[in-house]
Amino acid sequence: MNSSVIIFPGSNCDRDIDVALKKFGFKNKMIWHDNVELPKSDLVVLPGGFSYGDYLRCGSMASKSKIINDIIKFANSGGLLLGICNGFQILTETELLPGVLLRNKLSEFICKNVFVKINNVENNYFKNIKKQILELHIAHNEGNFFCSNDQMKKIEDNNQIALLYCDKNGEINEKFNPNGSSKNIAGIFNQKKNILGMMPHPERMIDKCLSSDEGSIFFETLLNNFK
Amino acid sequence: MKISVIVTLKKNVLDPQGTTIKKALEGMSFNNINEVRQGKYFEIDIDEKNQRKAEEKANEMCKKLLANLVIEDFKIIKSL
Amino acid sequence: MKISVIVTLKKNVLDPQGTTIKKALEGMSFNNINEVRQGKYFEIDIDEKNQRKAEEKANEMCKKLLANLVIEDFKIIKSL
Amino acid sequence: MIVNEKIAIEHGLKKTEYKKICELLKRIPNITELGLFSAMWNEHCSYKSSKIHLKNLPTSGKKVIQGPGENAGVVDIGDKEAVVFKIESHNHPSFIEPYQGAATGVGGIMRDVFTMGARPIANLNSIHFGSTQHKKTKNLVRGVVRGIGGYGNCIGVPTIAGQTCFDESYNGNILVNAMTLGLVKKNKIFYSKATGIDKPVIYVGSKTGRDGIHGASMASAVFDDQIEEKKPTVQVGDPFTEKLLLEACLELMSDNSIISIQDMGAAGLTSSSIEMASKGNLGIELNLNKVPCRESNMNPYEIMLSESQERMLIVLENGKEGKAKKIFDKWNLDFAIIGKTTSSKKIEIYFDGNKVVDVPIEFLSDKAPEYDRKWKKTKLPIKNKYNKDIYKNLKILNVLKKILSNPNVCSKEWIWRQYDHTVMGDTIQKPGGNAGVVRVHGSNKAIAASVDSSANYCFAHPLTGGKQVVCESWRNMISVGATPIAITNCLNFGNPEKEENMGEFVECTQGIGEACKYLNYPVVSGNVSFYNETKDKGIKPTPSIGGVGLIQDYKKMVSMELKKLDNIVLLIGKTEGHIDQSIFAKEILNKKKGPPPEINLFNEKNNGETILKLINEGYVKSAHDVSLGGLLVAIVKMCIFGNKGIYINKPKNLINYFQYFFGEDQARYLIEIEKKDLTKVKSILEKNSVYFNEFGIIQEKNIVLKDKLSVTIDELIEANKKWLPNYMSN
Ligand SMILES: Nc1ncnc2c1ncn2[C@@H]1O[C@H](COP(=O)(O)OP(=O)(O)O)[C@@H](O)[C@H]1O
Ligand SMILES: [Mg+2]
DSSP states (O other): OEEEEEEOTTBOSHHHHHHHHHHTTOEEEEEETTOSSOOSOSEEEEOOBOGGGGOSSTTTTGGGSTTHHHHHHHHHTTOEEEEETHHHHHHHHTTSSSSEEEOOTTSSOEEEEEEEEEOOOSSTTTTTOSOSEEEEEEEESOOEEEOOHHHHHHHHHTTOEEEEEEOTTOOOOGGGOSSOOGGGEEEEEOTTSOEEEESSOGGGOOSTTSSOOTHHHHHHHHHHHHO | OEEEEEEEEOTTSOOHHHHHHHHHHHHTTOOOEEEEEEEEEEEEEESOOOHHHHHHHHHHHIIIIIOOTTTEEEEEEOOO | OEEEEEEEEOTTSOOHHHHHHHHHHHHTTOOOEEEEEEEEEEEEEESOOOHHHHHHHHHHHIIIIIOOTTTEEEEEEOOO | OOOOHHHHHHTTOOHHHHHHHHHHHTSOOOHHHHHHHHHHTSHHHHOTTTHHHHTTSOOOOTTEEEOBTBSSEEEEEETTEEEEEEEEEOHHHHHHSHHHHHHHHHHHHHHHHHTTTOEEEEEEEEEEEOOTTSTTHHHHHHHHHHHHHHHHHHHTOOEEEEEEEEOGGGTTSOEEEEEEEEEEEGGGOOOSOOOSSSOEEEEEESOBOSTTTTHHHHTTSOBOGGGGGGGGGOOOOOHHHHHHHHHHHHHHHTTTOEEEEEEOOTTHHHHHHHHHHHHHTOEEEEEGGGSOBSSTTOOHHHHHHOOOSSEEEEEEOTTOHHHHHHHHHHTTOEEEEEEEEESSSEEEEEETTEEEEEEEHHHHTTTSOOOOOOOOOOOOOOOOOOOGGGGTTOOHHHHHHHHHTSTTTSOOHHHHTTSOOSTTSOEEEOTTSSSEEEEOTTSSOEEEEEEEOOHHHHHHOHHHHHHHHHHHHHHHHHHTTOEEEEEEEEEEOSOTTSHHHHHHHHHHHHHHHHHHHHHTOOEEEEEEEOOOEETTEEOOOEEEEEEEEEESSGGGOOOSSOOOTTOEEEEESOOOOOOTTSHHHHHTSOOOOSOOOOOOHHHHHHHHHHHHHHHHTTOOSEEEEOOTTOHHHHHHHHHHHHTOEEEEOOOTTOSOHHHHHHOOOSSOEEEEEOGGGHHHHHHHHHHTTOOEEEEEEEESSEEEETTTEEEEHHHHHHHHHHHHHHHHHO
């Protein structure tokens, strides 16, 4: 399976996702944002980091990169497009995903393990996933998902919520919401479910010696769903 | 010509930074604060002598980059 | 009463945000920009009916928290 | 402007120093030249008060590739790889503008590391604030923590450990020390020494503005009431540009275009150009009209002394300019050829067609003054005699809770949760433990690092205090299963022109040197920060020690959380019940006098090495060194982390419960082993003459000390974890 990771100036989880994709069997290419054309890919990933320093708004300047047009084309033709953390922010800024990611509720950067519940498995990301609750890691300043009531209704009606913050038993409750995100949302899909934006970093949790290895489940499932 | 722009969060959008600042101010014994909202301010110096044209340009910039109209409003103000 | 405050970086102080935004605007083919500077905007709603007193309070807040006079200037403006 | 003595003094030079400059030059310097002298001859760049004492530190060893004197130290970790690391202070700027001061401190130390060709793999920080009651403290904490996180998180380097202290001696002068570790291939290390004549000198990075002109002199000046006026010397950090600079430099370093490279830190273009030339015994010629400037009408004086951040100076091989420019263009960074190396052994600077500086390099570097300042020895204080009555009304549980929630002991999670500690995907021990640990990417090895200081001990008796900090750092390495390799030190002291402060410096440094020598734990880099005082009130002497260790197989790493019910906890090292200078003495008994606990280097080494042996043989399931707060605090932390309780045996040779459990005797560790291994472990300890006793048995949830204490860990977690977030949110 061919994947492409887009590097923006200021991306800093690009190596991490490269390592993860390769570890689980993807043939991965790193693509500089200045390119006009995407190579042939089954999966395109916008990595975490601080594109353009997160100056102005997170993801805003990256969303104007040259490569974005081709990414939009790729997504419109049904290709799998994954945005993690800053990548998620870029996806909302390009309006490929609804809503925005506001500053965390306590207005502090937050770095810790969280549990997330997979809310929709009828898609190429989570089909046949062997666990519904994963322990993953978040590290962000702006992960507080927000959208208008109308948008939220659409998101819910279309079953676009991908991941929800919860506790280890899957209970979804404001107590387990690390950043003030509406309805504990940790990740969402577009209508067609080929675009996924998520705040947690599965690529940081792919080895037993790290604080969890449940990111592995994410990547294994993703790869298997291509086969 | 310098154009000044203010970008604010829409009323119904939460402003965690504003809330934090409010708390900090209260911690410093500033009382009777109902609310603090934080926004952004830009000063754009454009090579353009015509005020109206310069403002139009700034307007474009806001729509395309400086403000996210999903959550923000912007206003072009007289340069200070 | 609502008081509006603008906090800007002093003229000689580096403004990484402004510089990066300028480059991004240029990348989007906005030309002839000499400079972009970014600042902060605050809207403070105080329980105080007297304009002068409210402004004085805001002034205090700026000095003590909202602005660091080492690198920033602030200005209280008419509420927009 | 014609230079005279008054102007020289305003530049922080002494009369005698100005006289010496005129004699060397055989003329009066012009204002730009005076600027160069004042920058190069001040304490921060010249180490004029500290040099003769730093000479006594052990700086070499089998693993040392580069000791002090370069941008950072380098140690060999095998497999053709090396680790580059250094710690640096950014105290004064952080007090004035906590966010930007701390941020640029982190940026500066990272540049020191990637200048040497190393990709940064971990950040650490040691921060000291005034009393928690002081009105400035809270905002300073908030600003500094945000600044450290703001910069490090943005670049994408994990912050894996640190240290936070509160003490009223920092009320008017906080300490912000930042440390970075980087990884480099042994044959790809870059140095600042220039070689070859007529090689292009390249300026890259951000543009030059009027930032921080005289920052280096500020770092060497005492704060006074006019502090506000010194404000414009604070710089704003731009982590985004630094990230680009990092990637661009590493890209250019992948072949052999670069002859030498130096970041522009304190005293900017001045010290970077002079150091490069001085180390290579060359001359350098600069044309300042070529320097990319951010502001208009900058004069040579300003350009040379600006401390704008995120800039580098590079000497390139001839003919590589085009290739280099392409790389920096790609990353959207400024690039300019601003001069060349020469054979003149002088620094010659041109501006608007005029020669504005013409000074032999050695006048600015080797000829800088060196002082053997007067210093006063500190006598070992007499031990306090404690009357048994003082313990009468104390309850162990109350004392324990009070100490666990003391600002200096309580959990610092509120701080490190704001630092990205997992980016790069190799952090296998996060902040909160004995030391942070990161894997060497793609290998079985891992690097451990920690920062420590013990200002109270150093203040009570500098010589012992100096030794103690090194030993604590060594213990932190041992406790995670790392072989200690080397340290970096940040020596934060008061005014060296005062005999007491100078004495503190001299004796702390002696203590550090002695311990390092004995433990074979050399000093490979460091930084001296003097003049940490406000209105005549100096800080307590605060050397921060950044330790680095190597774990050959990361699967053998040990952490501090208790692992399994029924396992046995052994206490290694002798407990004498030394409570002078302990947190118990200070906070509970309100006794501030007395000597710090004694350091026995033989025991330190022997205990540590034996534990390392036990770890490498797989016997140790968890480990923690016993430090601030004593035994009970140490075991409670292990319980909290592991979410387990313990039944503590009644100590055999009990002096007194309080002295026993809250005393701060050194060279002690708690280790967890399995029952089945007890005989074997005992025999190894005995064979190595290590003093130990069976401390307790792991059980569920309760911490029990027969007839004295029975408490759930949840209750103690509350005491330990809540204090800081509560303090910060009120
Ligand atoms: N400023 C900080 N940055 C990162 N980690 C910190 C900071 N302050 C404290 N810590 C972490 O908190 C833990 C406790 O530190 P310390 O109080 O020195 O404990 P101990 O005495 O048990 O070693 C350490 O692991 C340290 O890494
Ligand atoms: Mg420790």
